[in-house]
Amino acid sequence: MQTMYEDGYVQVLDSTQCQQLSKDQWFIRPAIIPQKFNAICTRCNQLISADYQLADGRYYCPFCLSFGRLTSRDYLCSKKPREATKRIVELTWMGQLTRYQQHIADQLCHNYLLQQHTLIWAVTGAGKTEMLFPLIYQVLAEGKRVCLASPRIDVCLELLPRIQQAFQKEAIFLLYGDSEEAYQETNLLICTTHQLIHFYQSFDLLIIDEVDAFPYADDLLLNYATKQALKVTGIQVFLTATPSNRLLKEVKKDQSFAICKLPLRFHQRPLLQPKCIWFNQWVTKLLQQI
Numbered sequence: 265m266q267t268m269y270e271d272g273y274v275q276v277l278d279s280t281q282c283q284q285l286s287k288d289q290w291f292i293r294p295a296i297i298p299q300k301f302n303a304i305c306t307r308c309n310q311l312i313s314a315d316y317q318l319a320d321g322r323y324y325c326p327f328c329l330s331f332g333r334l335t336s337r338d339y340l341c342s343k344k345p346r347e348a349t350k351r352i353v354e355l356t357w358m359g360q361l362t363r364y365q366q367h368i369a370d371q372l373c374h375n376y377l378l379q380q381h382t383l384i385w386a387v388t389g390a391g392k393t394e395m396l397f398p399l400i401y402q403v404l405a406e407g408k409r410v411c412l413a414s415p416r417i418d419v420c421l422e423l424l425p426r427i428q429q430a431f432q433k434e435a436i437f438l439l440y441g442d443s444e445e446a447y448q449e450t451n452l453l454i455c456t457t458h459q460l461i462h463f464y465q466s467f468d469l470l471i472i473d474e475v476d477a478f479p480y481a482d483d484l485l486l487n488y489a490t491k492q493a494l495k496v497t498g499i500q501v502f503l504t505a506t507p508s509n510r511l512l513k514e515v516k517k518d519q520s521f522a523i524c525k526l527p528l529r530f531h532q533r534p535l536l537q538p539k540c541i542w543f544n545q546w547v548t549k550l551l552q553q554i
């Protein structure tokens with residue numbers, strides 16, 4: 265039977281279990297939609313060929329099998345989001361943003377109010393996580409849900425203590441493929457981008473750190489999962505130190521995206537730029553010196 269998650273966490277149910285759910289309160293979607301010669305998986309958006317039919321005629325999806333088997337008789341069910349109500353949130357981070365970090369932090373909050381997505385293009389060591397705190401605080405205080413996702417589990421593991429430190433009174437859950445703890449609903453989730461496939465219309469703010477890292481950048485399934493996990497009114501923030509030309513082109517084309525650049529590290533010194541110097545016969549000169 266279904267667990268009563270209130271946050272858009274998707275459960276796979278059969279038709280009998282679905283009948284007990286109110287359509288006013290639940291999103292109920294067929295997991296796989298059969299077509300004339302193939303089928304489409306609504307969880308990962310892949311086209312399934314007739315090779316993936318079971319003996320009883322049901323299709324199953326081979327592409328998202330690692331998240332649990334789906335067949336054309338299953339349904340993806342998730343509770344519709346409740347109305348957000350303002351609440352008291354405490355930002356317990358005692359640090360100070362530099363002038364440049366504060367500028368980006370203000371820009372992020374401003375873009376959020378304008379319902380605009382943001383790509384933050386900041387060098388490694390610019391203190392990207394700290395710049396997010398005011399925005400995360402703002403969204404949580406509105407009673408809304410925030411997710412910080414990264415394609416890399418090591419990034420998620422690093423983020424957890426820093427976010428816990430900044431929001432000491434908030435329940436924060438870390439979700440990843442091998443996590444042993446059963447999923448718990450929280451207003452602030454940290455997860456790998458793969459885990460976004462378990463959410464539907466769930467987050468008001470979805471931040472993807474290292475958006476250009478493998479395997480997120482070119483993975484259609486992960487990109488689709490991100491879109492599905494975000495509420496229709498939700499806002500995305502992408503963080504990267506090295507945006508690909510493809511990502512920049514896409515974002516520049518999209519009117520709903522703004523780009524914020526920060527070329528300085530937190531100590532405000534610019535990144536060292538390597539210079540090319542021609543040094544003739546350097547091996548001979550080096551040997552002579554010795």
Ligand SMILES: [Zn+2]
Pocket residue numbers: 305306307308309310325326327328329334
């Ligand atoms: Zn699938």
